[in-house]
Amino acid sequence: MPAKYHIHTAQAANRFQLITRSGVIAWEEGCLKCPSCVKKACVYKVYEKRGIDSRQMLESLDSVCKDCFRCVQGCPKQLIQKGFNPSYKALGDHYWTPEIISGLWYQAEAGRIPVSGGGYGGAFSGPGFDAMWTDMSEIVRPTRDGIHGREYISTTTDIGRKLMALEFDETGALSVTPPPVVEIPLPLLLDMLPWSPPGMGIKLAILEGAKSLGTFAIIRQSDFTPAMKEYLSNIALYIDGQVSDIEPSVLSALRLIELPYSKEVIAAQNTLKITNSGLVTIIRMDLSPDSAEEVVRLTKEGAEAIHLVADEYGLEKSDRPLFIKERTRDIHLRLVEAGVRDQITLISGGGIAMAEHVAKQIICGSDLLSVDIPLLIAMECRVCRRCKEGIACPVELEGVDPVWGASRIRNLMAGWHNQLLEILGAMGIREVKRLRGEMGRAMFFEDLEKDIFATLGRRG
Amino acid sequence: METKTDTQMLPEVKKIPSRFRNALGKYRVTITKECNNCGICVKLCPYGVYKAGSKKPRVAAEHLCLGFPCSANEFYCVNKCPEKAIQLRLNPAFEILGDRRWSPDLLASTWHMAETGEIPYQGLNYKTGDSGGGFDKLRFIFPREKGPEIPDEEVSTAIELNRSGDSRPGVRIPVPFYLGGMSFGSVSIVTMLSRVKAAAALNTFCCTGEGGYPEELIPYDDHMITQVATGLFGVSEESLKRVRIVEFKYAQGAKPGLGGHLLGDKVTPRVARMREAVAGSALFSPFPFHSVYSVEDHKKHVDWIKQTNSRALVSVKVSTPTDVDMVAVGSYYAGAHIIQLDGSYGGTGAAPDIAKKNIAMPIEYAVPKVHKFLSEEGIRDKITIIASGGIRSAYDMAKAIALGANGVCLGTADLVALECIRCHHCESGRGCARGIATTDEQLTNLMELEWATQRIINMYLTWRRQLVSILKRLGMKSVTELVGRFDVIGHLDYIKQEEIEGELEL
Numbered sequence: 001m002p003a004k005y006h007i008h009t010a011q012a013a014n015r016f017q018l019i020t021r022s023g024v025i026a027w028e029e030g031c032l033k034c035p036s037c038v039k040k041a042c043v044y045k046v047y048e049k050r051g052i053d054s055r056q057m058l059e060s061l062d063s064v065c066k067d068c069f070r071c072v073q074g075c076p077k078q079l080i081q082k083g084f085n086p087s088y089k090a091l092g093d094h095y096w097t098p099e100i101i102s103g104l105w106y107q108a109e110a111g112r113i114p115v116s117g118g119g120y121g122g123a124f125s126g127p128g129f130d131a132m133w134t135d136m137s138e139i140v141r142p143t144r145d146g147i148h149g150r151e152y153i154s155t156t157t158d159i160g161r162k163l164m165a166l167e168f169d170e171t172g173a174l175s176v177t178p179p180p181v182v183e184i185p186l187p188l189l190l191d192m193l194p195w196s197p198p199g200m201g202i203k204l205a206i207l208e209g210a211k212s213l214g215t216f217a218i219i220r221q222s223d224f225t226p227a228m229k230e231y232l233s234n235i236a237l238y239i240d241g242q243v244s245d246i247e248p249s250v251l252s253a254l255r256l257i258e259l260p261y262s263k264e265v266i267a268a269q270n271t272l273k274i275t276n277s278g279l280v281t282i283i284r285m286d287l288s289p290d291s292a293e294e295v296v297r298l299t300k301e302g303a304e305a306i307h308l309v310a311d312e313y314g315l316e317k318s319d320r321p322l323f324i325k326e327r328t329r330d331i332h333l334r335l336v337e338a339g340v341r342d343q344i345t346l347i348s349g350g351g352i353a354m355a356e357h358v359a360k361q362i363i364c365g366s367d368l369l370s371v372d373i374p375l376l377i378a379m380e381c382r383v384c385r386r387c388k389e390g391i392a393c394p395v396e397l398e399g400v401d402p403v404w405g406a407s408r409i410r411n412l413m414a415g416w417h418n419q420l421l422e423i424l425g426a427m428g429i430r431e432v433k434r435l436r437g438e439m440g441r442a443m444f445f446e447d448l449e450k451d452i453f454a455t456l457g458r459r460g
Numbered sequence: 461m462e463t464k465t466d467t468q469m470l471p472e473v474k475k476i477p478s479r480f481r482n483a484l485g486k487y488r489v490t491i492t493k494e495c496n497n498c499g500i501c502v503k504l505c506p507y508g509v510y511k512a513g514s515k516k517p518r519v520a521a522e523h524l525c526l527g528f529p530c531s532a533n534e535f536y537c538v539n540k541c542p543e544k545a546i547q548l549r550l551n552p553a554f555e556i557l558g559d560r561r562w563s564p565d566l567l568a569s570t571w572h573m574a575e576t577g578e579i580p581y582q583g584l585n586y587k588t589g590d591s592g593g594g595f596d597k598l599r600f601i602f603p604r605e606k607g608p609e610i611p612d613e614e615v616s617t618a619i620e621l622n623r624s625g626d627s628r629p630g631v632r633i634p635v636p637f638y639l640g641g642m643s644f645g646s647v648s649i650v651t652m653l654s655r656v657k658a659a660a661a662l663n664t665f666c667c668t669g670e671g672g673y674p675e676e677l678i679p680y681d682d683h684m685i686t687q688v689a690t691g692l693f694g695v696s697e698e699s700l701k702r703v704r705i706v707e708f709k710y711a712q713g714a715k716p717g718l719g720g721h722l723l724g725d726k727v728t729p730r731v732a733r734m735r736e737a738v739a740g741s742a743l744f745s746p747f748p749f750h751s752v753y754s755v756e757d758h759k760k761h762v763d764w765i766k767q768t769n770s771r772a773l774v775s776v777k778v779s780t781p782t783d784v785d786m787v788a789v790g791s792y793y794a795g796a797h798i799i800q801l802d803g804s805y806g807g808t809g810a811a812p813d814i815a816k817k818n819i820a821m822p823i824e825y826a827v828p829k830v831h832k833f834l835s836e837e838g839i840r841d842k843i844t845i846i847a848s849g850g851i852r853s854a855y856d857m858a859k860a861i862a863l864g865a866n867g868v869c870l871g872t873a874d875l876v877a878l879e880c881i882r883c884h885h886c887e888s889g890r891g892c893a894r895g896i897a898t899t900d901e902q903l904t905n906l907m908e909l910e911w912a913t914q915r916i917i918n919m920y921l922t923w924r925r926q927l928v929s930i931l932k933r934l935g936m937k938s939v940t941e942l943v944g945r946f947d948v949i950g951h952l953d954y955i956k957q958e959e960i961e962g963e964l965e966l
Contacts, residue, residue: 022556043893043903067883068893072553073480082553103813113814117886117897119714119807119849119872120816121559124593124824133821136717136781138710138748356818419814425747426717426819443782448825449953457601457950457960 004151005185007213007414009111012407016380016395018063018105021088021098024071027079038074092383095313100353101377107415108378108408113355113422114415128314128323129357131445137428153424154431155417157187157368159256159345160280161304179304180278182216182255186417187358187368187432190217190375190409191349192238194312197387199398200227205405206375210234212410216256218370221246236282243272252276258307261285261294266301282307282347287316287327292334295344299335305345312373314351324351325364332365332437341437355419362435363442371413378412379405469634471661473577473921476914478523478879479907483575485523486568486582488551491516495545501537510537522551523568527582558882561805563590566852567876573922574877574915587855594824595856597952598863600930601962607935615928616938619867621705621844622773624797629771631704633664635924636867636939637857639874640848641687641707643671645722645731645743646808646886647875647897648904654912655874656680661917667707667869670745671722672734673699685775688765690719691745693735697768706765707775707800710748713849714807716779716820719747723810723887728899759794766795773797775846779804780826785833792834792843801826801865803849806872808897810887823850824863831864831944840944852876854926864944877919878912 024046026039039047046064062085071080091098099122103114125131160181169175190210196202203219207228210217216236219228228235229250236256237246257272259265261283269281282305283298285291295306308331315321322330328348335341348361349370358369377383380395387393420432429435477483489509491501495516502510502517511520528548530536538546557564569586572578580586588596621631639659644652646669653676659666660683667685668677672694677684681702688695689709700706711717722731724742732739752758762774775798776791778784788799803823804816827847834840847860848869857868876882878896891898895906931939934948942948950964957964 043890066885066888066893067556067881068885069484069553069557069881069883070480070893073478073482073484076481078482082556084552084556113812115810115812115887116816116884117808117810117888118880118882118884119561119805119811121561121805121882121884122591122817123560124591124596124822126592134819136711136779136819138778138781138784138787354814356814360818419812422718422812422814423819426815428717441782443821443825448821449951452825452828453598453951454954456598456946457955457964458947 005155005214006151007410007417009411009414010407011111012109012404012411014105014109014380015404017060019087019091019102019382020062020065020085021102022065022067022082023062023085024065025081025083029079030077031079032077034076038071038080041074042071043068095351096353096373096377096383101383103354104374104377104412105380108380108412111411111414113418125445128351129325129354129360132325132360132363133443134359134363134423134427135441135443136426152430153421154433155186155420155424156183157432158183159282159305159347159368161302161345162343164343180280182280184215184368186213186215186413186420187362188213188215188413188416189236189347189349189368189370190215191309191370191372192218192220193372193376195385195388196376197393197398199400200225201400201402201405202376202379202397203228204402205379205400205409207231207234208402208406209375209409209413212406213413218258224250238284243268248275254279256280256282258282258284266298266303269303280304282345284309286310287324287348287350289316289318289322289327291316291327292331295331295346296334296338296340299340299344300338303344305347307347307349307370309370310348310350312351324348325361328361328365329439336437355416356423358416359420359423359435360442362432363438365437365439367433367436374412375409378408380408469663470921470924471917473918474914475576476911476918477521477575478571479911480879483521483523483571484551484554484557484568484881485525486551486554486564486584487522487525487527488547488549489519489522489525490547491519492545492547494543495541496543498542500540500542501546504535504537504540506535516545523571523582525582529583559884560591561589561850562852562872562876562882567881570853570873570876570919571879574879574919577918577922579922579926586853589852594822595850595852595859598824598859598949599952599965600858600862600934601948601950601960601964602933603935603962610932610935610937612925612928612932614937615931616940617924617927617931618938619844619940621867622797623844623866624842626797628773628797629704631773633867635662635664635920636861636927637851637870637920637923638665638685638846638867639667640806640869640871641667641669641685641709642808642871642897643669643687643693643722644674644734645671645726645728645899648895648899648907649674649676650904650907650909650912651875651878651896653677654878654907654909654916656683657909657913658874658916658920659683661913662920665705668694668699670694670709671731673702674734678702689745690747690749691735691743693737693743693745700765700768700772703769703772705773705775705798706769707777707798708749708761708765708796709777710752711779711802712777712807713779713802713804713820713823714809715811715815716781716804717747718812718815718819719745726891726899731899755790755794758790762791762795775800777802777848779849780820780823782821784821784826785830788830788834788843788845789837789839792839796843798844798846799830800846800848800869801830802869803847805850805852806848808871808875808886823847823860827860827863827865828944828946835944854923854930857923858927858930858942859949861939861942862945862949866940866943873919874916877915878907 161179211234218236232253238258284307287308287310310324314324348366507524510517565585569580569584572580656666670689685705722743729739776796777800847865851868886897890900895903
């Protein structure tokens with residue numbers, strides 16, 4: 001039996017004090033010095049454990065407090081209060097919300113998936129990925145082993161072109177050469193970052209992360225340094241210069257190359273294949289209203305894999321952009337209609353911010369996804385985007401230790417992998433390959449609202 | 461008369477204040493040093509916010525303060541204080557409480573109902589939360605012309621749970637709800653017993669949950685539903701025979717498609733004994749039933765219970781997949797009396813956030829979908845639909861019924877009545893720091909049984925009064941008339957006041 005895919009996780013402590021949703025405000029003035037002070041009775045020992053972070057002059061209090069309000073409700077002089085933390089509200093933006101960012105921090109630190117009691121407390125629905133729900137099987141299902149059967153669910157994905165059928169000659173020998181395929185154990189590639197502080201630490205952390213996960217990091221040719229040579233089997237090199245500038249030994253060792261889209265991209269792909277026939281090439285293009293047509297054309301011309309990239313909010317390039325999941329549904333269905341869907345690998349990226357986005361985007365038609373900003377968030381990025389303006393990073397990412405960074409990335413991706421298993425397990429699906437395009441196993445907000453709520457209140 | 465009996469069967473409201481020194485409210489009232497202890501404020505305030513003190517009055521119950529709207533009143537203490545020593549402001553901690561579904565207003569309203577048995581007057585929104593969809597965007601459409609006045613006691617809120625027409629006894633409850641399963645282990649014995657006692661007082665039911673049948677519950681056999689869940693923890697022929705309703709838990713909305721997981725910390729020796737397990741080691745309740753591979757197996761399951769207990773009704777609890785309507789039909793033909801549709805907004809145990817948020821459809825869609833499908837199949841009148849996992853208020857309850865449920869099953873609201881603040885940490889460490897969802901002895905002692913029982917009773921009596929008032933405004937004499945009345949309910953995104961004849965309550 002082949003080894004089961006397992007991502008090793010271990011607690012990887014925060015370097016900086018966490019920014020929490022709320023803060024404790026405690027006054028000393030008027031304190032009665034009760035012998036049985038409510039602070040001593042704290043269930044979470046918040047006040048016992050408190051310590052000052054000397055570098056930032058911040059208290060540990062707030063990151064241990066779990067908002068039970070016992071002290072607030074118990075102090076006879078009402079000297080303890082809680083208040084919203086304005087720095088929490090200021091994290092990220094409308095898409096990369098404080099809730100998403102702090103959830104990613106937790107996973108990167110703990111290597112565990114977010115679990116909580118008390119049911120769901122969030123919004124009914126929302127834009128983008130929040131406007132869909134995934135299915136579950138009530139009674140009959142193939143993965144019957146419940147919580148113990150999850151290790152038998154496969155998250156392996158192939159990148160490359162597929163033959164629709166094998167052909168044999170009169171002697172019974174195979175007469176076609178199957179195109180090369182790269183197999184990765186989880187449907188995620190680590191992508192180039194839309195913005196980031198300078199420094200090699202971040203890049204090396206991502207590379208080391210990719211290596212330990214068994215997947216690939218997409219690295220710009222112009223960013224490639226000799227120090228990265230040890231990661232060649234985990235690098236997908238993005239060609240932003242001349243192919244002739246790549247060292248032959250590097251070129252022959254690469255398994256994945258990403259080419260920017262151009263009119264001559266198929267010709268460029270074919271040229272590369274002459275030097276390295278085992279290479280799989282990915283065509284990278286902006287997601288746009290024309291994507292479906294372009295993808296069908298490229299597939300028919302022999303493309304192996306296409307990487308469609310939305311912006312950091314998951315929007316395509318257009319005056320009236322569609323969200324990534326909507327455009328991908330369109331592309332997937334057009335490929336199905338053209339009868340070529342299974343020949344091509346579709347990779348989607350941009351705006352993939354949570355584990356649930358992975359499952360939902362695959363349901364909408366992608367074979368696998370690329371992740372970018374969450375890799376930085378794993379390393380405590382606050383999505384302030386100051387680095388874009390050339391301002392120093394508040395969490396000093398320029399000098400990040402690649403070993404620590406890689407362990408945080410590994411923890412986060414392990415969390416995503418585990419959560420993907422939860423979704424697949426609930427649906428009774430044993431392979432992530434079978435999740436792709438399974439829109440019948442999802443429920444969409446627009447459809448449900450139209451069917452159910454829009455008809456209410458009409459008399460007769 | 462039947463309906464009168466229903467009313468007479470109900471217990472009475474008793475005032476039960478917060479068990480914490482400082483109850484949480486929307487406003488903060490403080491008395492500054494300038495106070496000369498004249499006592500005017502103590503005399504003025506009709507809500508009992510102040511208590512007399514030796515140096516200055518004490519703000520004893522600021523959660524009962526009417527807040528800024530009080531400034532219009534003659535008795536507004538802030539203006540009447542001769543020393544201008546009273547400060548009134550919004551409580552900055554208030555907005556941290558709860559979540560989008562259980563907004564701070566909804567929490568405080570529920571506490572108010574549990575304390576006083578009255579509808580809150582403090583300007584709190586007690587009808588909807590802040591989730592931005594579903595129940596929170598659904599509104600009743602009340603007729604403009606008032607019909608003939610119906611006396612309260614002529615409005616029936618009773619429902620019959622056995623609609624199948626089979627030979628088993630009818631089970632009529634005077635309120636259209638019963639209380640859902642929370643196992644001993646996930647909540648304290650005090651929480652469990654208070655819910656059972658409240659259910660008995662209201663002449664309805666309370667489910668045991670998966671953790672077995674503690675002996676403390678035996679006196680309440682007639683008001684118990686015992687649960688058969690996938691882990692079969694604590695299931696015995698003896699306990700199955702005790703009750704009038706047996707519930708199969710196929711899935712639960714809080715973690716649809718996933719098993720239950722009781723963390724090792726919560727498996728105390730007592731919990732372990734009842735579940736026939738080892739103390740301190742985590743217990744997994746697998747998903748799904750390993751004895752059910754098909755709809756025939758499902759029928760055999762139901763037959764097993766019917767054979768074991770010849771008078772029991774069988775309820776089937778499921779969550780809400782795309783084909784929830786098909787599941788409901790299957791359960792009907794398998795012989796179920798009740799189909800319980802469980803949404804993902806409830807639950808005390810630990811569940812992965814990804815499951816709660818994303819897997820299976822919201823209960824607000826599932827109920828009308830199942831109601832319509834069963835109606836089209838011509839079997840709607842033969843089965844009882846119970847909605848659960850997201851009913852927070854009397855309004856949610858009435859809306860769920862208008863969407864097609866016969867009644868609802870409740871849980872989280874009870875916990876809120878016991879002063880749960882929805883911190884979502886039921887599972888961490890020693891369990892609920894407020895002593896509700898924990899088996900830690902010290903924490904369990906934070907709450908007294910009588911206190912807890914009466915709080916739950918108070919809340920539900922207030923709910924019932926609200927339901928009666930909704931029914932009366934709709935011109936209905938029985939809650940059974942409200943079932944599936946899609947015409948008396950509208951969604952704010954799709955319906956405008958000017959498009960309809962009635963009055964859309966905003």
